Amino acid sequence: MAENEGSMGTSMHGVTGREQTFAFSVAASPSAPTDSTMAKFALPVDSEHRATTFKVFSFAKPHMRTFHLAWISFFTCFISTFAAAPLVPIIRDNLDLKQADIGNAGVASVSGSILSRLVMGAVCDLIGARYGTAFLLLLSAPTVFCMSFVADAQGYLAVRFMIGFALATFVSCQYWTTIMFNGKIIGLVNGCAGGWGDMGGGVTQLLMPLAFQLIQLAGATPFTAWRIAFFIPGWFHVIMGILVLTLGQDLPDGNLAALQKSGEVSKDKFSKVFRHAVTNYRTWIFFLLYGFSMGIELTINNVISGYFYDRFNLKIHTAGTIAASFGMANFFARPFGGYASDKAARLFGMRGRLWTLWFFQTLGAAFCIWLGRADSLPIAILAMILFSLGTQAACGATFGVVPFVSRRSLGLISGLTGAGGNFGSGLTQLVFFSSSRFSTATGLSLMGATAVICTIPVAFLHFPQWGSMFLPPSKDPVKSTEEYYYMKEWSEDEKTKGLHEGSVKFAENSRSERGKRVGNVVLSAPTPPNSTPVHV
Amino acid sequence: MAATGLLLGLILVLGCFSEIGVALISFSSLQTTLVVTATHPQRLLRAGEDKITVRWGLNQSLPAGTDSAYKTIKVQLCYAPISQVDRAWRKTEDHLSKDKTCQFKIVKRPYTTGNQTLEWTIERDVPTATYFVRAYALDANDHEVAYGQNTDAKKTTNLFEIQAISGRHVSLDIASVCFSVFSIVSLMGFFFVEKRKGRKAQQ
Numbered sequence: 001m002a003e004n005e006g007s008m009g010t011s012m013h014g015v016t017g018r019e020q021t022f023a024f025s026v027a028a029s030p031s032a033p034t035d036s037t038m039a040k041f042a043l044p045v046d047s048e049h050r051a052t053t054f055k056v057f058s059f060a061k062p063h064m065r066t067f068h069l070a071w072i073s074f075f076t077c078f079i080s081t082f083a084a085a086p087l088v089p090i091i092r093d094n095l096d097l098k099q100a101d102i103g104n105a106g107v108a109s110v111s112g113s114i115l116s117r118l119v120m121g122a123v124c125d126l127i128g129a130r131y132g133t134a135f136l137l138l139l140s141a142p143t144v145f146c147m148s149f150v151a152d153a154q155g156y157l158a159v160r161f162m163i164g165f166a167l168a169t170f171v172s173c174q175y176w177t178t179i180m181f182n183g184k185i186i187g188l189v190n191g192c193a194g195g196w197g198d199m200g201g202g203v204t205q206l207l208m209p210l211a212f213q214l215i216q217l218a219g220a221t222p223f224t225a226w227r228i229a230f231f232i233p234g235w236f237h238v239i240m241g242i243l244v245l246t247l248g249q250d251l252p253d254g255n256l257a258a259l260q261k262s263g264e265v266s267k268d269k270f271s272k273v274f275r276h277a278v279t280n281y282r283t284w285i286f287f288l289l290y291g292f293s294m295g296i297e298l299t300i301n302n303v304i305s306g307y308f309y310d311r312f313n314l315k316i317h318t319a320g321t322i323a324a325s326f327g328m329a330n331f332f333a334r335p336f337g338g339y340a341s342d343k344a345a346r347l348f349g350m351r352g353r354l355w356t357l358w359f360f361q362t363l364g365a366a367f368c369i370w371l372g373r374a375d376s377l378p379i380a381i382l383a384m385i386l387f388s389l390g391t392q393a394a395c396g397a398t399f400g401v402v403p404f405v406s407r408r409s410l411g412l413i414s415g416l417t418g419a420g421g422n423f424g425s426g427l428t429q430l431v432f433f434s435s436s437r438f439s440t441a442t443g444l445s446l447m448g449a450t451a452v453i454c455t456i457p458v459a460f461l462h463f464p465q466w467g468s469m470f471l472p473p474s475k476d477p478v479k480s481t482e483e484y485y486y487m488k489e490w491s492e493d494e495k496t497k498g499l500h501e502g503s504v505k506f507a508e509n510s511r512s513e514r515g516k517r518v519g520n521v522v523l524s525a526p527t528p529p530n531s532t533p534v535h536v
Numbered sequence: 537m538a539a540t541g542l543l544l545g546l547i548l549v550l551g552c553f554s555e556i557g558v559a560l561i562s563f564s565s566l567q568t569t570l571v572v573t574a575t576h577p578q579r580l581l582r583a584g585e586d587k588i589t590v591r592w593g594l595n596q597s598l599p600a601g602t603d604s605a606y607k608t609i610k611v612q613l614c615y616a617p618i619s620q621v622d623r624a625w626r627k628t629e630d631h632l633s634k635d636k637t638c639q640f641k642i643v644k645r646p647y648t649t650g651n652q653t654l655e656w657t658i659e660r661d662v663p664t665a666t667y668f669v670r671a672y673a674l675d676a677n678d679h680e681v682a683y684g685q686n687t688d689a690k691k692t693t694n695l696f697e698i699q700a701i702s703g704r705h706v707s708l709d710i711a712s713v714c715f716s717v718f719s720i721v722s723l724m725g726f727f728f729v730e731k732r733k734g735r736k737a738q739q
Contacts, residue, residue, distance in 0.1 A: 223703025
């Protein structure tokens with residue numbers, strides 16, 4: 001393919017971080033997209049063709065269609081992963097389970113995706129989010145249908161473990177929306193996609209018992225009816241997988257394989273992507289942080305219904321309704337966290353985003369402490385609602401920052417963060433809710449206290465070009481540019497080959513993270529993020 | 537947001553009130569005035585197929601008039617201690633409204649003097665466990681006033697085991713395999729068709 005041959009001067013790009021960076025991609029070939037192609041999209045776009053506005057009720061391709069495919073795929077997987085939880089009273093009788101069997105299956109259901117989220121991160125970077133999502137949906141559908149074969153505790157554990165792999169759609173969902181939407185609104189978009197997907201954990205607590213009742217009414221015995229009920233999430237997987245393959249596309253300009261062949265997007269090497277992900281210390285801070293926002297949220301999905309049932313002697317459907325409302329709060333809480341992150345960025349830049357994250361996560365954890373100590377039902381419900389709002393907003397705010405940690409290894413870092421969430425869930429369930437050393441109430445308070453402490457590392461997230469919670473950005477004229485930070489991931493050799501073009505565009509667009517602060521003096525002239533650059 | 541919280545709070549408060557109306561009767565306050573026996577063809581029974589013959593009646597050695605308050609008899613299938621280990625949802629509590637020992641109703645009938653017999657086919661939703669049979673005598677307000685069971689006070693004798701149905705069906709297994717195969721085949725199909733289209737476009 002000849003498109004890139006005419007790109008003279010590519011070896012000079014990104015070195016000083018000052019030159020206009022789009023001339024080469026426009027001059028590459030006569031048929032390459034010019035800026036007039038921005039007009040062919042239904043939504044206004046930036047130079048990377050990412051949408052700069054978010055129209056929730058639209059299904060226009062590619063941006064809004066991607067958004068809806070991404071979040072509904074993730075929602076489907078949340079439904080199937082936690083589908084067993086509300087039916088446990090029936091399942092435990094059918095399979096003769098003991099308390100330990102149920103607890104272990106709960107840990108297994110969130111453990112499988114620790115690994116699959118990492119793999120999905122790499123998959124998205126290498127073959128695109130569309131295939132990643134569709135592969136996972138269609139390959140995990142058989143595991144959901146497998147519930148009809150389960151006959152004992154081991155089988156139950158194995159199937160819940162395998163279904164849990166599907167939670168990796170979180171990574172493909174966030175990655176896919178990050179590719180399609182501009183950095184200024186990415187907090188809100190990621191928050192909506194993530195939050196509405198997480199809602200599946202709440203919806204399943206209402207959907208599965210309803211399906212079970214209807215199937216029983218149709219004449220099945222309870223021990224058969226719950227198995228049939230699992231076909232519903234299974235069908236959702238198949239339907240969504242096919243929709244993603246037929247209606248989705250990887251990037252605003254088309255599909256990854258086609259764009260790689262035409263040379264517009266370069267193929268990357270996994271070893272490089274991996275190295276840049278794991279050597280960036282920010283990745284590991286997010287691994288820890290997310291374990292104590294999403295991690296404790298997943299743990300609560302598994303333990304809260306039983307907690308209310310036992311502590312306050314509620315009826316099982318009442319306890320189930322409370323469990324559902326915890327998960328359903330995700331509908332507005334997580335998007336709100338992302339939106340607050342975006343708003344804070346507009347005023348204070350990246351520092352605003354970091355403070356927003358710290359604030360919500362600490363607040364949520366504090367209410368978790370209160371939940372464990374609440375002695376009366378109304379206070380416990382109030383504490384739980386505030387806890388859910390704080391923690392879920394923190395999840396949204398987390399993914400307002402993660403897209404800026406790296407451009408080259410975005411998928412893998414999203415995957416590692418997501419894996420940290422599941423790891424945190426498995427760990428907290430194991431430490432606080434599996435032994436009889438302390439009651440569930442004490443476990444909740446201790447978990448909240450641990451989360452407060454483990455949120456402090458947000459203060460250590462430092463970006464040389466934007467600063468951190470307490471430190472200002474670097475004064476060095478070279479190091480304080482966005483280009484320097486994102487170009488660090490590419491070697492000179494790779495730059496001469498022009499592999500870094502995506503990062504260049506991203507760096508330009510990420511100047512919005514400087515906020516409105518006066519005194520943020522940098523030697524290169526800042527370019528407003530959305531304007532069409534003048535070609536040199 | 538606030539509205540949802542309020543609505544939820546209202547539902548829960550109402551739910552609580554509906555439980556307060558239940559009287560706190562304790563099991564230890566009940567007298568053992570009934571004699572219950574249960575016979576079965578073999579020790580291991582199959583749910584949905586085998587039958588248990590249950591006989592109950594007032595203990596004849598008690599003074600007349602003991603059963604003056606009895607209006608209804610409720611016969612239940614109850615878990616033996618061995619089936620309650622590590623299973624808090626089957627726990628025995630003294631307060632009958634919280635007691636989870638007896639979860640399956642065999643029969644509920646108006647009380648008559650003299651012995652009663654019933655041949656009961658084990659329901660298909662009974663789980664695999666070890667059981668005994670207990671009968672409660674209820675008064676006009678549907679409160680327990682006396683009981684009898686076919687085992688001793690420590691619940692160690694005359695226990696029987698029930699084997700539950702698996703809940704699995706061949707038709708369900710086949711449907712499951714069909715849908716799984718469809719899922720994988722459609723994935724492979726799309727993948728190869730797109731790969732072929734990509735190769736054709738390159739040529």
